[in-house]
Amino acid sequence: MSRWWVVLAGVGVLVMGSGGCVGPRAVPAGTIVTPVGTFVVDFEVWDEQMSGLLLEAVPEAARALERWGHLEEPVRITVVWNHAALEEAVGRRLPGMSAWARRTQVLLENPRRWPLPPGLEQDPTLVAHVRRVQVTSLLRHELTHSLMFQLAGVPPSDPEGRIPFWFREGMAMVTANEFSHWPPPLTLAQWLDFHPEVNLLRDAAALVRTDGAIAYGGALHGFNFLLRRCGDAAPLRVLAHMRTGQRFPDAFQAALGVRPEALASDFDRFLRWRGFAPAPTAPARASPGGGASSRCP
Numbered sequence: 001m002s003r004w005w006v007v008l009a010g011v012g013v014l015v016m017g018s019g020g021c022v023g024p025r026a027v028p029a030g031t032i033v034t035p036v037g038t039f040v041v042d043f044e045v046w047d048e049q050m051s052g053l054l055l056e057a058v059p060e061a062a063r064a065l066e067r068w069g070h071l072e073e074p075v076r077i078t079v080v081w082n083h084a085a086l087e088e089a090v091g092r093r094l095p096g097m098s099a100w101a102r103r104t105q106v107l108l109e110n111p112r113r114w115p116l117p118p119g120l121e122q123d124p125t126l127v128a129h130v131r132r133v134q135v136t137s138l139l140r141h142e143l144t145h146s147l148m149f150q151l152a153g154v155p156p157s158d159p160e161g162r163i164p165f166w167f168r169e170g171m172a173m174v175t176a177n178e179f180s181h182w183p184p185p186l187t188l189a190q191w192l193d194f195h196p197e198v199n200l201l202r203d204a205a206a207l208v209r210t211d212g213a214i215a216y217g218g219a220l221h222g223f224n225f226l227l228r229r230c231g232d233a234a235p236l237r238v239l240a241h242m243r244t245g246q247r248f249p250d251a252f253q254a255a256l257g258v259r260p261e262a263l264a265s266d267f268d269r270f271l272r273w274r275g276f277a278p279a280p281t282a283p284a285r286a287s288p289g290g291g292a293s294s295r296c297p
């Protein structure tokens with residue numbers, strides 16, 4: 001049975017999630033304990049309304065991470081006042097981004113600064129609902145980054161640069177169920193028709209600077225391709241090998257028996273041959289990567 005409890009910042013109220021009685025537990029104000037791990041929420045500039053929103057959204061977002069296991073260290077979620085403060089805290093320009101994840105910290109631009117769909121401002125109830133959905137979805141994504149960095153990382157540095165873009169963003173996007181946000185496989189395939197030299201997984205890091213939506217869509221569906229072929233245990237095995245100090249390609253090979261380039265080639269063929277389309281007569285073609293060469297052990 002899932003059970004979580006929250007200490008509301010500033011008021012010290014213990015809220016039980018479900019199930020039987022849990023005795024008093026000494027945790028700092030703003031601390032949220034979930035089955036996945038512990039989170040600490042703090043604000044650069046106190047915001048009562050956003051604090052309430054986060055204390056509801058964090059446990060909800062954390063549930064999506066349960067498929068990958070548990071955090072090994074608490075994650076601090078720090079809300080900064082605006083986008084300029086976020087860029088200053090990260091130390092780089094972050095166009096179009098509202099958050100930044102590290103192994104034990106997520107920096108979050110105050111959600112009240114985020115853009116809303118046009119015409120929504122007149123309906124406070126709808127605004128509150130949309131904000132809740134936005135924040136929960138983004139936290140699923142960012143907290144997945146923290147989790148993967150913890151699983152793969154060799155402290156104190158984050159292994160962000162050691163995990164390729166498609167795996168790093170793909171795992172976060174799949175966990176946050178962002179399939180409706182990014183181009184579907186057919187759009188990727190049509191784009192590839194005009195770019196025969198590009199491999200969406202191999203070239204993702206460069207592609208994100210020129211065709212961001214295609215790069216993210218490729219990462220999302222590429223990572224999902226990996227899961228459908230090898231299961232949820234596959235990325236965890238890769239991260240576990242990275243934890244021993246192996247580089248990503250070697251960890252991938254050790255965990256799955258194939259080089260990442262082989263998966264990238266299979267995914268490329270899967271898209272270009274429209275392997276995602278329903279097969280009218282041959283059921284075997286409906287499986288991802290039909291005709292592909294690499295297989296999980």
Ligand SMILES: [Zn+2]
Pocket residue numbers: 141145168169172
């Ligand atoms: Zn991300």
